[in-house]
Amino acid sequence: MDIDLTLVWAILIATSVFLYVVMDGFDLGVGILFPAIREKARRDVMVNTVAPVWDGNETWLILSGGGLLAVFPLAYATRLPSLYIPLILMLLALVFRGVTFEMRFRIISRLSQTAWDSAFSAGSFVAAFCQGICLGPRVQGVRVEGRAYAGGWWDWLSPFTILTGLALVAGYGLLGTCWLIWKTEGELQIRTYRLARAFGMATFAAIAVVSLAMPFLSLTFRERWLTWPAMAFVAPVPILVGLLGWRLRNALDQREEVMPFLCGLGLFLLSYVRLAISLFPMIVPPSVTIWDAATHPSSQRFLLVGTVVLLPMILGYTAYVYWLFQGKVTAGAPGYH
Amino acid sequence: MRQQAPALVFGWPDAEAGETRGAIGIPGLASLYLTHDLNGTVKGLKDTPRSTWPTNLPLVFWSFRIMVGLGLLMIALGLASLWLRWKGRLYEAIWFQRFAVAMGPSGLIAVTAGWTVTETGRQPFTVYGLLRTADSVSPVAAPAVAASLAAFAVVYLVVFGAGI
Numbered sequence: 489m490d491i492d493l494t495l496v497w498a499i500l501i502a503t504s505v506f507l508y509v510v511m512d513g514f515d516l517g518v519g520i521l522f523p524a525i526r527e528k529a530r531r532d533v534m535v536n537t538v539a540p541v542w543d544g545n546e547t548w549l550i551l552s553g554g555g556l557l558a559v560f561p562l563a564y565a566t567r568l569p570s571l572y573i574p575l576i577l578m579l580l581a582l583v584f585r586g587v588t589f590e591m592r593f594r595i596i597s598r599l600s601q602t603a604w605d606s607a608f609s610a611g612s613f614v615a616a617f618c619q620g621i622c623l624g625p626r627v628q629g630v631r632v633e634g635r636a637y638a639g640g641w642w643d644w645l646s647p648f649t650i651l652t653g654l655a656l657v658a659g660y661g662l663l664g665t666c667w668l669i670w671k672t673e674g675e676l677q678i679r680t681y682r683l684a685r686a687f688g689m690a691t692f693a694a695i696a697v698v699s700l701a702m703p704f705l706s707l708t709f710r711e712r713w714l715t716w717p718a719m720a721f722v723a724p725v726p727i728l729v730g731l732l733g734w735r736l737r738n739a740l741d742q743r744e745e746v747m748p749f750l751c752g753l754g755l756f757l758l759s760y761v762r763l764a765i766s767l768f769p770m771i772v773p774p775s776v777t778i779w780d781a782a783t784h785p786s787s788q789r790f791l792l793v794g795t796v797v798l799l800p801m802i803l804g805y806t807a808y809v810y811w812l813f814q815g816k817v818t819a820g821a822p823g824y825h
Numbered sequence: 826m827r828q829q830a831p832a833l834v835f836g837w838p839d840a841e842a843g844e845t846r847g848a849i850g851i852p853g854l855a856s857l858y859l860t861h862d863l864n865g866t867v868k869g870l871k872d873t874p875r876s877t878w879p880t881n882l883p884l885v886f887w888s889f890r891i892m893v894g895l896g897l898l899m900i901a902l903g904l905a906s907l908w909l910r911w912k913g914r915l916y917e918a919i920w921f922q923r924f925a926v927a928m929g930p931s932g933l934i935a936v937t938a939g940w941t942v943t944e945t946g947r948q949p950f951t952v953y954g955l956l957r958t959a960d961s962v963s964p965v966a967a968p969a970v971a972a973s974l975a976a977f978a979v980v981y982l983v984v985f986g987a988g989i
Binding site: 565569572573576580583584587591600636637638640641 | 963964965966968969973976977980984987988
């Protein structure tokens with residue numbers, strides 16, 4: 489049987505991007521919530537819930553970027569220049585945010601406390617917003633001529649990309665609140681239940697507006713959503729999203745602890761798979777397919793061998809860390825730091 | 826093309842004249858370390874077309890020698906410390922301690938010089954013989970690249986400064 493290596497790689501990288509989005513999503517979300525929860529002790533607990541896992545979560549960003557460069561060089565060479573400014577901003581924001589994990593627990597003055605807390609929350613917000621902006625051109629298309637990006641360096645900026653940026657901030661905020669509901673208790677948990685409701689409503693509103701805008705911005709989307717067999721998956725999505733929303737509201741009302749996070753993951757999965765199906769097989773819409781962008785088959789085979797060894801290791805240590813740090817994080821308890 | 830090529834320790838490469846002025850070399854050493862044979866043939870810059878010559882010969886020439894020279898000094902430092910330890914004078918020999926202090930920054934300098942060798946020495950190619958630097962430039966506008974470089978410098982200074 490012939491295996492379509494390119495398809496295997498596209499699924500691998502898409503999976504890696506999805507894992508990045510939901511995993512770094514909830515820990516960026518915790519930073520996005522900082523302005524709503526101001527007491528130092530509570531913020532310490534919030535940071536401690538993600539401190540052991542956040543950098544592992546970002547492994548998937550490296551794997552996605554590295555995989556794209558190695559296996560789909562044409563996509564890497566056209567998509568990254570088109571998103572140069574938001575991607576650089578995202579990296580700088582992640583630098584500030586990452587350093588904060590080490591700094592917050594070693595500071596003495598109130599001023600530096602405020603400064604690093606701001607770095608954490610602003611870094612999380614900017615990183616999330618920039619990642620959302622990167623979704624925009626997936627719908628609106630990227631100008632490619634020959635084998636090079638042919639647009640300007642401000643092409644990424646449009647009302648739609650601002651909208652997708654804010655949508656992802658809302659979505660990450662929802663994941664962050666749901667994560668905190670799972671990992672905390674007492675007063676902080678009660679506060680995050682309330683916040684989860686607000687971020688949930690914002691997320692559903694954002695999904696609705698982005699979904700309505702999509703068919704007007706892209707011919708591919710319009711065609712996909714109205715033709716068989718893509719329609720078979722895309723059409724039920726609004727109903728499934730509605731069901732998840734109803735389940736999420738119930739879970740928040742009933743003070744369930746794990747279900748809200750699962751609902752959040754479900755929302756991201758539905759939105760992501762719908763985007764993937766609407767785009768497939770385009771990797772740089774509107775013209776470049778995964779097969780156009782792929783590297784030589786021998787390189788794909790070679791890289792797959794390395795990945796088959798590495799991927800189980802990454803999954804293994806990730807599972808181990810989550811297992812090791814399971815359970816509630818309490819105030820004042822010896823944390824990860 | 827040259828047999829028994831010397832390894833030049835000093836000199837000033839002059840691209841226009843096509844020679845290294847004031848060269849002092851160790852005879853045959855370049856042949857030995859490049860071909861593992863004292864009589865081995867070593868290709869020189871003059872064996873490649875002039876259009877592919879780097880425009881910054883003294884920079885490549887000297888950063889390579891700084892790198893190798895510092896490396897040899899590091900080995901000398903290590904051997905001297907072993908010798909002194911064997912003789913039981915490691916904690917008394919003042920000259921050795923001055924030498925060790927003076928070598929403090931050598932690692933950073935050697936790494937920077939080595940990086941300069943690779944980055945300037947491979948010009949005008951990104952991939953030797955296949956892809957020229959001018960052809961491998963990304964479509965990102967120059968102001969965007971300059972701004973991002975400046976932003977990274979500022980962010981690193983801030984973060985590094987705060988960490989001290």
